[in-house]
Amino acid sequence: MTRIFRNLVLFAFAIFFLMPVYVLLVTAFKSPGEVDVVHMWTLPKSLSFDSFSLVWPKLQNGMVNSLMLAIPASVISSLLGAANGFVLAKWRFPGADVVFPVILFGMFIPYQAVIIPMSGLMTDIGLKGGLDGLILIHIIYGLPITTLIFRNYYIGLSEEVIEAARVDGAGMLRTFAYIALPLGLPAFAVAMIWQFTSAWNDFLFGVIMTRTEFWPVTVALNNVAGAQTVPFNQAMASAFLASIPTLLVYLLLGRFFMRGLMAGALKG
Amino acid sequence: MSKLKRRIGRWVPGLLLVSPSLVLLGVFVYGFIGWNIKISVTDWKGQLETDNYVGLFWYKQLFADETFHNDARNLLIFTLVFILGSMSVGLLLALLMDKGVRGENILRSIYLFPMGISFIATGIVWRWLLNSDPGEGTTGVNDLLGLVGVHSDWHKSDSQWAIAAIALPAGWALSGYVMALFLAGLRGIPDELREAARVDGATEFRVYWHVVRPMMYPVLMSALVILAHISLKTFDLIYAIAPLDPRTETPAIFMYLTAFRGNFYARGAAIATLLFFAIAVVIVPYIWYSIRKERTAR
Numbered sequence: 001m002t003r004i005f006r007n008l009v010l011f012a013f014a015i016f017f018l019m020p021v022y023v024l025l026v027t028a029f030k031s032p033g034e035v036d037v038v039h040m041w042t043l044p045k046s047l048s049f050d051s052f053s054l055v056w057p058k059l060q061n062g063m064v065n066s067l068m069l070a071i072p073a074s075v076i077s078s079l080l081g082a083a084n085g086f087v088l089a090k091w092r093f094p095g096a097d098v099v100f101p102v103i104l105f106g107m108f109i110p111y112q113a114v115i116i117p118m119s120g121l122m123t124d125i126g127l128k129g130g131l132d133g134l135i136l137i138h139i140i141y142g143l144p145i146t147t148l149i150f151r152n153y154y155i156g157l158s159e160e161v162i163e164a165a166r167v168d169g170a171g172m173l174r175t176f177a178y179i180a181l182p183l184g185l186p187a188f189a190v191a192m193i194w195q196f197t198s199a200w201n202d203f204l205f206g207v208i209m210t211r212t213e214f215w216p217v218t219v220a221l222n223n224v225a226g227a228q229t230v231p232f233n234q235a236m237a238s239a240f241l242a243s244i245p246t247l248l249v250y251l252l253l254g255r256f257f258m259r260g261l262m263a264g265a266l267k268g
Numbered sequence: 269m270s271k272l273k274r275r276i277g278r279w280v281p282g283l284l285l286v287s288p289s290l291v292l293l294g295v296f297v298y299g300f301i302g303w304n305i306k307i308s309v310t311d312w313k314g315q316l317e318t319d320n321y322v323g324l325f326w327y328k329q330l331f332a333d334e335t336f337h338n339d340a341r342n343l344l345i346f347t348l349v350f351i352l353g354s355m356s357v358g359l360l361l362a363l364l365m366d367k368g369v370r371g372e373n374i375l376r377s378i379y380l381f382p383m384g385i386s387f388i389a390t391g392i393v394w395r396w397l398l399n400s401d402p403g404e405g406t407t408g409v410n411d412l413l414g415l416v417g418v419h420s421d422w423h424k425s426d427s428q429w430a431i432a433a434i435a436l437p438a439g440w441a442l443s444g445y446v447m448a449l450f451l452a453g454l455r456g457i458p459d460e461l462r463e464a465a466r467v468d469g470a471t472e473f474r475v476y477w478h479v480v481r482p483m484m485y486p487v488l489m490s491a492l493v494i495l496a497h498i499s500l501k502t503f504d505l506i507y508a509i510a511p512l513d514p515r516t517e518t519p520a521i522f523m524y525l526t527a528f529r530g531n532f533y534a535r536g537a538a539i540a541t542l543l544f545f546a547i548a549v550v551i552v553p554y555i556w557y558s559i560r561k562e563r564t565a566r
Contacts, residue, residue, distance in 0.1 A: 006364050013361060014378045017440065020393045040396070083285050093279035097563075099290065101555050106297040108551040110501045112523045113544035114300035116307055116537050120317070121300075140296045143289050172281040201386035203504035208528060218388045222508055225392045232396060239389040250384040254377055 028052065028237040035233040051237035055224060059238055061213070062220030066200050067245070069131055069216055073138035074195035080139070081146020081191055086180045088147065089154035090162050091172050100151065107144035111204055119208060129211040137209065138199045146191040153187035154180060189256040197246050217242045301544060308537035315531060326538035335514070335522065336539075342431040343518040347499040349435035354495055355488075357439060358446025363476075365447075366454045376451075379444035387441070391508025394437035398509070430515040434506055441505075442498065446491050453487035454480065486561075493554045497547050519543055 023040060031048035087093070088100050118137065119128065127133030161183070165175040206216040215223070221242040225235035308326055310319045330336045361379060365372060382390065457480060465475045503520040510516040512525075519539050527536025 007369060010361065010364050010369060010375055013357070014375055017378050017382065017444070020390075020397060020440070023397060024393050080289050084289050087282040087286050091279070091282040091285075093283045093286075096282075097559075099286065101559050103289070103293060104555055105551065106293050108497050108547060108555075109297060109301065110497075110520070110540065110543045110547050112501070112503070112520055112540040113304050114296065116527055116533055116540070117300040117303035118296065137296075140292045143293055147289070172285065176285070197384055201384075201388075203386070203388050203507070204524075218386050218504070221386075221392070222388050222504075226388075226508060226511065235392050235396070239392045243385050243389045246384045246386070247381065250381055251377070254380070 024236045024240055027233050028240050030233055032233055035231065051233040052241065055234050055238040056241065058224045059217060059220055059241055062215050062217035065131060065214055066217040069135055070196050070199040073135050073142065073199045074192045077139045077142035077146050077195050078188055078191040080143060082150045082181060082184055083176065084147040085150025085154050086176050088151045103144050103147050106141065115208055122209060128209060129214065131214050134205060134209050137205050142195045145194060149191045150184060150187050153184060157183060189253060193249055193253055193256050196249060200246050304537050305541050307534055308541045310534050312534040313532045326535045330538055338514060339517050339519045339522045342516065346431050346435055346518065347496065349432045350438045350499050351495045353435055353439040354443045354446050355491060357443040359450055361447040362450030362454060365451055379447050382441045383445050387505035388508045390437055390441055391505045395509045398433055434509060434516055438502065438505060442495065449487055449491050453484050457483050493550055496550050500543060500547050
């Protein structure tokens with residue numbers, strides 16, 4: 001009896017979480033003539049891709065920008081995070097205990113508190129407006145979480161493996177490159193997914209740091225679908241298109257995503 | 269001498285490897301925060317940067333400003349509703365799933381996927397769901413409520429409580445995360461502990477209350493801190509649902525509009541500084557506590 005009740009409640013919540021997806025899909029696949037907010041819960045009479053072909057040209061550039069931004073940002077941030085995590089867990093120096101929380105703090109700051117000086121500095125060094133500057137920003141603000149993910153992962157690595165490399169005469173860089181990096185692949189997946197998602201989903205940095213032609217997809221999306229006058233079906237279709245990459249990453253690599261979530265709570 | 273040299277030789281490469289990150293974070297986190305505070309005590313308004321010292325002028329002005337009061341009140345309501353809602357839903361889901369249910373993986377994915385969606389996309393979809401026009405224009409959630417004979421106005425845009433409605437999409441996005449945190453915490457409790465209490469004749473409720481509950485406090489705190497700092501920073505979600513609406517404006521949005529739309533950079537920097545300290549008060553003790561706990565555990 002309690003089991004039935006339990007399943008029923010869980011099922012009801014599942015419906016609640018899927019409700020926006022339902023509205024989004026039925027609306028985006030309706031033909032523009034059929035779209036009407038009053039009938040927003042009804043299924044489309046026939047499958048139409050018109051809404052998608054209408055909004056795609058307006059989003060395409062943003063999708064490309066976001067890909068060109070999120071991929072290098074997540075790869076480089078993860079590599080640097082791996083190096084930091086390895087040193088802080090296995091190749092410690094005096095003061096490492098202080099350095100770690102100092103790095104970690106950067107994960108929680110409100111970006112509003114850095115964005116005016118950042119905008120100034122990026123203008124001064126000629127990186128404001130384009131993608132390079134935005135990539136650099138995502139690499140830097142990704143460092144705390146990637147460092148945390150790798151440090152927690154490497155702390156669980158047995159000392160003997162590192163000792164063995166050391167006895168064989170390997171220096172730090174060799175130990176890192178030949179032992180720690182290959183062993184750290186699971187942590188890589190976690191860090192990459194986390195970074196890719198947050199770079200793809202960022203809006204604040206994108207809207208302030210880029211010119212129109214380099215807008216990431218979130219800014220383009222808000223521009224296309226954010227206005228009250230935009231037809232309902234186009235808003236839904238563009239929200240769907242802009243979410244496909246992170247949804248795919250999530251569905252294909254969900255297991256790793258879960259672990260990343262745990263890391264976000266400072267847990268290993 | 270050579271021993272000391274060897275020891276230094278051992279840690280120097282590590283320090284060198286970490287130093288680029290340290291320098292970058294030093295500038296982009298600590299340097300910028302300091303610089304931002306410095307801007308907040310200047311008279312910089314307009315495109316051209318000026319740096320005449322005005323002391324706490326902007327802070328005093330903010331504390332006397334109606335808009336800022338309104339935004340702070342909105343943020344408080346939003347934070348309370350969002351945290352209470354997400355915590356209860358997350359905890360409830362975790363407790364229901366604790367002993368394993370059929371289709372657990374699917375359910376977990378359904379609860380969690382909103383976290384991978386950008387706040388902009390989330391906001392765009394929810395704006396239509398929360399639309400509160402009466403009569404013919406009734407849409408979204410109100411349409412469904414209408415089926416059971418209710419028309420809700422609490423999320424209506426001219427309601428005092430419109431900001432509380434933003435907590436619904438925010439909770440939609442993050443309840444699954446809270447669920448995952450609690451579920452991991454629950455599963456981390458060794459079975460022997462619960463078993464021992466059961467052998468002693470404790471009812472299932474007493475097992476949860478006396479054995480499980482005390483062990484969940486650290487998770488509870490993590491979840492609280494994470495939700496609180498997300499809530500204080502929330503910008504894009506509200507911006508996508510109701511841009512430029514004073515009824516849903518929070519300091520994070522006010523800061524953006526003040527600095528980047530109005531070019532009142534010093535004033536924007538002052539808002540950002542206040543936001544920073546509000547978050548630091550929560551985060552610094554949390555990091556300190558987490559690290560100390562980890563060290564004693566080792």
